Amino acid sequence: ENVLDQDLGYGIHHIKDKAQSSKNDSGLFPQSVNILEIPARDDVRVVNWTMSNPSGWSKATVRSMANDFESKNPGWVVVAAVNGDFFDINGTNKALPYQTGGVTVSDGEVYRPFTNSQTIGIRNNRADGALVAEEKFEVSAHMLTIYDANDNIIYTKEVKHFNEAPADGEVAIWFSYKDETGVAQRMTLPSDNSYFVKAPERALAMTPSNVYAKGIISATNEEIYMHYGQFGIQTTNEEIKAMLSLGVKVRVQQHVIGDYAECDNITGGGVCLIKNGEAVDNTSNMDTHPRTCIGAKEDGTLVFMTVDGRQDNRNMHGMAYNELSATLLYYGCNEAYNLDGGGSTTMLIRNSYGDFDVLNSPSDGTERHDSNSLLIVVPE
Numbered sequence: 001e002n003v004l005d006q007d008l009g010y011g012i013h014h015i016k017d018k019a020q021s022s023k024n025d026s027g028l029f030p031q032s033v034n035i036l037e038i039p040a041r042d043d044v045r046v047v048n049w050t051m052s053n054p055s056g057w058s059k060a061t062v063r064s065m066a067n068d069f070e071s072k073n074p075g076w077v078v079v080a081a082v083n084g085d086f087f088d089i090n091g092t093n094k095a096l097p098y099q100t101g102g103v104t105v106s107d108g109e110v111y112r113p114f115t116n117s118q119t120i121g122i123r124n125n126r127a128d129g130a131l132v133a134e135e136k137f138e139v140s141a142h143m144l145t146i147y148d149a150n151d152n153i154i155y156t157k158e159v160k161h162f163n164e165a166p167a168d169g170e171v172a173i174w175f176s177y178k179d180e181t182g183v184a185q186r187m188t189l190p191s192d193n194s195y196f197v198k199a200p201e202r203a204l205a206m207t208p209s210n211v212y213a214k215g216i217i218s219a220t221n222e223e224i225y226m227h228y229g230q231f232g233i234q235t236t237n238e239e240i241k242a243m244l245s246l247g248v249k250v251r252v253q254q255h256v257i258g259d260y261a262e263c264d265n266i267t268g269g270g271v272c273l274i275k276n277g278e279a280v281d282n283t284s285n286m287d288t289h290p291r292t293c294i295g296a297k298e299d300g301t302l303v304f305m306t307v308d309g310r311q312d313n314r315n316m317h318g319m320a321y322n323e324l325s326a327t328l329l330y331y332g333c334n335e336a337y338n339l340d341g342g343g344s345t346t347m348l349i350r351n352s353y354g355d356f357d358v359l360n361s362p363s364d365g366t367e368r369h370d371s372n373s374l375l376i377v378v379p380e
Contacts, residue, residue: 005357006077006349010378011039014349018315020061021323023286030315032308033199034347034359036080038376040126040300047375048106048122048265054200055229057089057098059369062346069375080349080376081356082292082304085268086116086340087371091349094182095344096206102268103137104163105379108141110253111204111212113139118270120294120337121263122302122374124253128262130296133337134272138258142211144171146240147249155243159252161234162209164185168236173252175213175231177205189232191223195244196232203229212249217244269294270338272323277334282321289318290345290363294374295328295336303333306347308364343368 004016015035017097049069051060051129060068085104091097096169102116103221121132163170174194176186185208187339189196197203200215205228213231226232233250235241242373260266272280273293290309296302305328319327321338328336343364346354362368 006317008349010044011041012044012079012376013037014080014359021319021327023288023320023323029288029317031319032316033046034306034325036082036304036347036376038302038304043379045124045377046122046302047377048104048263048267048372049105049375050100050104050111050372052202055203056096057247057371058119059371060097061367061369062348062373063358063367065373066348066356066375069377073377075380077380078350078375078377080347081373082306083340083344083346083368083370084372084374085241086270089318091101095178095180096204098371100268101357102152103266104268105256105264105266105324105373108264109212109214110139110256111202112206113210113254114206116268118268118272118337119260119266120269121260121266123263124265126300129295130300130302131335132260132263133335134275135259137260138256139254140257141252142173142252144173144240145251145253146243147251149180151249155240157237157240162235165190170235171237171240172234173213173231174226174234175203175205175211176226176228177208177211178228184228186228187226189222189224189226190234192220192231192234193236193241194234195219195250196222196224196226196230198230199249200229200231203231212253214253215249217246217248217250219245220246243250267339267374270340271321272337273321274333279322279329282325286320286322288320288323289341291319291324291341292339292344292345292347293324293328293336294339295333297332298334303328303331303336304347305331306345306360308345308361310342311361314361340370344370346370
């Protein structure tokens with residue numbers, strides 16, 4: 001039974017179906033499925049978004065992340081969204097709690113360069129297909145980026161030193177971080193040839209030698225005992241020193257290279273469900289849960305799917321992996337991957353009043369706070 005069939009504009013299509021699926025010889029089980037189809041168009045983009053937190057990760061609902069994106073990107077509107085990667089839901093990673101389980105790249109910002117079971121890159125230009133997955137994820141060394149007053153990148157240089165003085169002509173980054181027990185390890189930025197960022201846009205210290213940091217220089221050549229979430233640059237390179245001063249924006253991150261280099265938005269995920277138009281054998285795990293999936297058609301159309309579950313009394317039984325594969329094949333995917341599910345499963349669209357409607361039925365009874373979401377955005 002088709003419940004909804006909606007044109008959301010810009011070629012974005014939503015349908016909601018109710019049907020039944022089978023699991024081995026156990027019979028037929030009622031299901032509620034939502035599908036978003038996102039065409040290959042220059043004015044439609046998918047953005048991997050996380051809630052801004054200057055010194056860490058923040059869990060938030062998909063709705064809150066959509067509103068946060070719009071507040072920081074005037075001229076762009078979120079049309080629809082789903083939840084994203086698995087994540088540290090209970091904050092067990094004391095060094096940097098609540099971060100995603102896998103890679104997180106948002107419009108070229110490499111917030112987390114570490115992989116989990118799946119790394120899914122989104123090609124917004126769709127030139128060679130919509131997705132890159134099941135390839136080796138690689139990043140460069142840490143790189144210092146310097147921006148001009150119009151936010152254009154004007155210089156890039158490798159960072160070779162962490163919380164130690166740089167060698168001649170090289171660059172060091174100084175930053176405070178938390179150890180594996182959650183205790184802040186505060187560093188003192190030296191006064192010579194140093195540039196301090198007091199209130200960064202974001203400073204994510206993952207280990208003593210791995211950090212994402214971006215912000216505007218607020219002090220120079222001062223010895224500063226830095227709080228957690230602050231950072232500084234130190235260099236003896238005369239060319240770089242000539243470009244660094246108060247008010248200049250800088251960033252330190254690892255750049256994506258290799259197979260995922262052309263993907264400006266990358267998320268972690270779970271098992272592969274469809275490859276080259278064929279269902280992948282995942283019958284070793286027959287557990288049924290609410291699910292969120294990402295897939296692609298041969299013509300470059302992206303497909304997001306949610307399946308409701310853990311609500312048997314409402315005819316929402318959830319699916320096992322092999323059921324997901326069959327369902328995504330039915331909706332035309334020739335490639336597909338599982339994302340975080342369970343209580344995280346969320347799909348929302350913008351309504352005619354400018355707010356968002358949740359289309360599925362979150363199994364927690366309300367929208368869960370997640371670590372990232374995948375937003376479908378268009379020009380205002």
